[in-house]
Amino acid sequence: xxxxxxxxxxxxxxxxxxxxxxxxxxxxxxxxxxxxxxxxxxxxxxxxxxxxxxxxxxxxxxxxxxxxxxxxxxxxxxxxxxxxxxxxxxxxxxxxxxxxxxxxxxxxxx
Amino acid sequence: xxxxxxxxxxxxxxxxxxxxxxxxxxxxxxxxxxxxxxxxxxxxxxxxxxxxxxxxxxxxxxxxxxxxxxxxxxxxxxxxxxxxxxxxxxxxxxxxxxxxxxxxxxxxxxxxxxxxx
Numbered sequence: 224x225x226x227x228x229x230x231x232x233x234x235x236x237x238x239x240x241x242x243x244x245x246x247x248x249x250x251x252x253x254x255x256x257x258x259x260x261x262x263x264x265x266x267x268x269x270x271x272x273x274x275x276x277x278x279x280x281x282x283x284x285x286x287x288x289x290x291x292x293x294x295x296x297x298x299x300x301x302x303x304x305x306x307x308x309x310x311x312x313x314x315x316x317x318x319x320x321x322x323x324x325x326x327x328x329x330x331x332x333x
Numbered sequence: 334x335x336x337x338x339x340x341x342x343x344x345x346x347x348x349x350x351x352x353x354x355x356x357x358x359x360x361x362x363x364x365x366x367x368x369x370x371x372x373x374x375x376x377x378x379x380x381x382x383x384x385x386x387x388x389x390x391x392x393x394x395x396x397x398x399x400x401x402x403x404x405x406x407x408x409x410x411x412x413x414x415x416x417x418x419x420x421x422x423x424x425x426x427x428x429x430x431x432x433x434x435x436x437x438x439x440x441x442x443x444x445x446x447x448x449x450x
């Protein structure tokens with residue numbers, strides 16, 4: 224089983240739609256979780272951290288389910304500018320490096 | 334917020350040659366990280382560059398192939414040696430910097446896109 228797995232997509236959704244991505248991780252000792260956004264031919268940038276209690280930032284909601292070892296990202300009222308690849312990132316315990324998922328591609332269509 | 338600059342942004346190289354990528358952070362950082370992102374793949378950590386000591390390489394990456402320098406707390410270089418077409422990739426430099434909210438964020442440079450013919 225890969226350390227971090229994501230559905231690669233692409234997810235093609237109309238403007239205004241709600242879309243959700245899931246990401247599963249294999250290391251139960253993982254401590255920190257993040258969603259990064261990567262635009263085409265650009266570097267990844269932090270979208271939001273994922274907290275145990277779940278967190279919201281505007282149209283974006285991130286949730287963590289430790290029992291099932293997955294995190295999710297919900298985007299409400301999708302905008303054209305949300306089109307990007309969303310990377311799930313997991314930090315293990317101790318000095319293990321961050322592990323990146325392959326990313327989920329989202330295309331928001333007018 | 335702090336900025337990470339990389340150069341070259343892209344290059345096309347002949348097999349067998351070597352290329353050195355430079356990374357400059359505009360604030361002092363203890364560790365700098367070098368990642369590779371091959372087409373359609375996730376980011377893979379190559380090594381952690383520590384100032385004043387040798388870099389720490391991840392499984393599958395060796396110093397002879399990817400020598401790293403870290404002469405001070407704001408600068409690092411990654412060399413891709415004796416290149417082959419399989420080395421064609423985006424190489425990204427990163428560091429943990431204070432984000433806009435004050436929390437520490439793994440922040441990337443814009444990347445160096447390498448094509449080996």
